[in-house]
Amino acid sequence: MATIDDVAQQAGVSRSTVSYALSGKRPISSDTRRRIERAIESLDYRPHAGARALASSRTGVVGLMAPLRTGVDVNVIMQFVAGVVSAATAASHDVLMVTQEEGVLERVAGTSMVDALVVMDIESDDRRIPVLAGLRQPAVLIGLPADPQGLSCVDLDFFQTGGLAARHLLDLGHRRLALIGSPIEVVNRHTSYAERMTRGFVGACEAAGGSYLVIPTAATVAGAQESVRFLMTMAPDVTAVVVHNEMALPHVIAALRTYGKEVPGDVSLVAVCPETTAVAQSPQITSVDIPTEAIGRAAVEMALGQLDHAAPSQIRLLSPTLSDRSSTQSPAAPPA
Amino acid sequence: MATIDDVAQQAGVSRSTVSYALSGKRPISSDTRRRIERAIESLDYRPHAGARALASSRTGVVGLMAPLRTGVDVNVIMQFVAGVVSAATAASHDVLMVTQEEGVLERVAGTSMVDALVVMDIESDDRRIPVLAGLRQPAVLIGLPADPQGLSCVDLDFFQTGGLAARHLLDLGHRRLALIGSPIEVVNRHTSYAERMTRGFVGACEAAGGSYLVIPTAATVAGAQESVRFLMTMAPDVTAVVVHNEMALPHVIAALRTYGKEVPGDVSLVAVCPETTAVAQSPQITSVDIPTEAIGRAAVEMALGQLDHAAPSQIRLLSPTLSDRSSTQSPAAPPA
């Protein structure tokens, strides 16, 4: 492999001139620049990443900790990952995927393999937070823990989301609503997220004088059936449902159908899920989108922005937007 | 951050002794070793990855090129990724995720960011192959291109797979079979994979004197319905189906049902898909498993094995295994 000295020699300049030409950190006469470029080209020169990292304390790599256990809304995870990778690429960075195992965070950060870290699937009281808070590298959490300990966070604003979904249905005239929510384990682990959603939902219902029911749901066929059965028992006159559980969504729709409830004829349905999930159902579902790509992108931008203490740490909650599709309508007039 | 010199000083030994103690490349007296360990501990020393890479020409990182576009059997991709990451971790390596963009391969390899590369989603005539073949680092392809140009490949043995699936049904007594295969675009891109499967399937059918039909299928609801309609028109007496298209699988089952064909009562069904997909259906599907984790694992092992030209390049086709579940049975006796 050609080194920077080879390039310098071939271009008839000093090593530092080549380095500066590459980084743009000082002006280079256009003639010199041309000779350097030619040399780089002809030698197919690429700076050695390790050497660069050693000399500059910058690796050009951001670490991404993603939950890789399959079965858990893999689609959603992949979308976050895609957002992170594309934002990193746009900022000339690569992405190192790290597993959840104990100690990797310390190792990856401690050995200076990465410039910054993005951590997904943050639990309310996540054990990784104190570790992350003690690192030299900036870290951004995707999710909103109870105590971020000064770390930056990005997440969808679930309080607004709950309100937005409920209000859409209330505005259509519905008065008896239900929230079919996250699996109970998730509720317990990620308190903040399901709780914020619920509070927003409940608040909107109460403000509008609607009645409501909140039901946690396992992300399985049986779980969805059970929740719908429960719903049909407790509130057979429900006319509108918010589903905040992308894995259960299709099963909920199917289960409603077994009770003779068609969407949207008998029951209007708003889902909280990535757009791709919403449009993949039939009928296409009116949804509050979880802007996975945007969140991943924001996480990287915030992390990289903090590099030279340029930007301060911050908590960023993205406002939800609702996309009106084919699963909601005004309730049928009650039989006279 | 503490450096190796800090450790050496605190332990009262030379820098090289610390280095050797760490790498185990030469014997260290147990007393010295103890002092070094203590120093490392008390200073919380971690070797600098860049410095190490510079001095040793080894990064401890393997690059993984995975298709990140969502919508394409993300589950399957994630399983491969999980296999790669866990195998890499087991071998004390980290994983750098790289995108499909033009030039990244050259950059990542050229700048010595990785020790080896694993590339997923290989097409029959993939443009990346010549690039990979020209790199200093070993590369392993997941898939089997027309011309591997000396690169190592891992894949499921799809020829055997086709035969195995067909034979399972033939052995049960079925004589009129169909293969509902990959989307036509995939067939055209990844020729080898769909083609090998088809040849295995057809071969087994002909050997047993069964009749057969092969139908490419789009991975959508409409695509599955259309394929089933075609099947029911062309071969209404079909009693056994092999589905090699995990995205379409549930839709195919649903579509069959609309024609009054229950699985397995009227039609036996064997799927070719990851085990998790097979057991997630109802009824659980008899399947030839795509051993995604094992393939990912094998890819990393092969790549790392080639590091010092230790192992030669090779093509490895994993033998399929069939898991008998609830979707196959002998055909009903024809009405007398």
Add this chain to the structure above:
DNA sequence: TTGAAAGCGCTAACAC
């Protein structure tokens, strides 16, 4: 069993 010292390839003062 251990130490001294020469790099690995690059960046960024500092000097002109």
Add this chain to the structure above:
DNA sequence: GTGTTAGCGCTTTCAA
């Protein structure tokens, strides 16, 4: 606008 040079922190001969 360009060159000189001192590191960055580690591995690995070579020598003892």
